[in-house]
Amino acid sequence: MTDTLHARTQEAPASIDAPDRTRKARKRSTYPMWFYxxxxxxxxxxxxxxxxxxxxxxxxxxxxxDSEFIGLENFKTFFAEPYLFESLLNTLFYATFTSGAKVVLGLLLAVFLSSQIIARGYLRSVVFFPVLVSAVGVGVTFSVLMDPFDGLINKVLAVFGVEGPGWLTDPDLALFSVAFVDVWRGVGLATLIYIAGIVAIPQEYFEAAKVDGANAWHRFWHVTLPLMRPATTTVIILSLIGGLRSFDLIWTMTKGGPGFSSDVLASVVYKQYQAGFYGLSTAGNVVLFVLVAAIIIPLFWFLNRKEVDQ
Structure with a gap:
């Protein structure tokens, strides 16, 4: 009995001091928050x-x-734009096409550039190089290359007896042409993200698959692809955000033309700003912000939930 009381008296100060130590630890842990x-x-x-x-x-x-409060008039005027619906469809198509192409091509290039090939480091640099070039520089260069009369692309096609189309002057091809250039410029970043994901996969998984008799295709489909889900989510989200907000490349190459065939929401907003309708262009920016948030936030939640379920 005496030993029990003695033990309790020894434990009591420790239990009394515990909250003090916790408070001190909290005070110490909040100090680094100032660095933020x-x-x-x-x-x-x-x-x-x-x-x-x-x-x-x-x-x-x-x-x-100065400024004058007018309520929702800017939004009414913006949604009354005659080519707004077409520009919205162009925006959704452009974002979907470019992000999907970057996912597929980025993954294939990453698998190829992660294998044992000659000059692997050099090829990785070549693929990533277009990311470092400004969108305006890329747009100007491809505008010259895609010129329907003096462009190098159509001249090469003419050597083989093929009449090249008006890549940027045909209303049916202009948006496709800019989208292909966007994919060429941005696929390097997607490839880099996928390479980082592939390198992070433990080699034990591939060795176990080989022991089970899996060939290269089965290893890719059942090992690499499922474990690349976080990288795929990152590429999809980044590519979609870039595609929905795309402006510089489209404006440099087509200025939304010919006509309004390659106009996207961002170019419509810029045209309003050029015309001096600053409040109207600000309303268009808000609409674009809401559109991006309405698409990206649910998609990000859905893709991350699928990762957890897996």
Whole structure:
């Protein structure tokens, strides 16, 4: 009995001191949070504040010097644009086509460039190089190459007796042509993400599959592809966001033409800004922001939930 009381008296101070140690640990753990302050200030100044300001200015008729609150008039005018529905369809098509092509081509290139081939490092650099070039530079270069009369592409086709089409002057081909250039420019980033995912897969899985008699196709389908789901999610989300917001390449190559055949939401907004309708263009930016959020957030949640279920 005496030993029990003695043991309890020894344990009591430890239990009393425990909350104090917990509070001290919490105080120590919150100190590094101050290191987030500079990044938080920059993020708030460059993203949060302008985002909320754009929602307000979308409800006004504004210039650099003054603004007048007009409610939802800008949104009514924006949705009354005659070619808005066509530009919306172009935006969805462009984003879907480019993101899908980047997923498929990026995965195939990553598998090829992760195998034991000659000059593997050099080929990886070549594939990634277009990502480093500005979209404006790429657009200007391909505008020259795709010229229907003096472009190198049509001249090469003429050597083989094929009459090249108007890649950027044909309304049925203009958006496709820009989309192919976008895929050429952006597939390097998708390939890099997939290569990182492939390298992270433990080799034991492939060795076990070989022992079970799986050939190269079975190893790809049953080992590589399922374990690349996080990389695929990343590529899909990044490519879709880029495709929905795409402007610079389209504007450099076609300016939304011929006519309105390659107009996307971002180019419609820019044309309104060029015309001096600043409040209307701000409303268009808000619509584009809501569209991207409405597509990306549910898709991101769905893809991540499938990862957890797997």
């Amino acid at each position: 302050a500079p990044a938080g200030v920059i993020y708030g100044a460059l993203f949060v504040i302008p985002t909320f300001a754009s929602f307000y200015f979308a409800l006004t008729r504004w210039t650099i010097f």
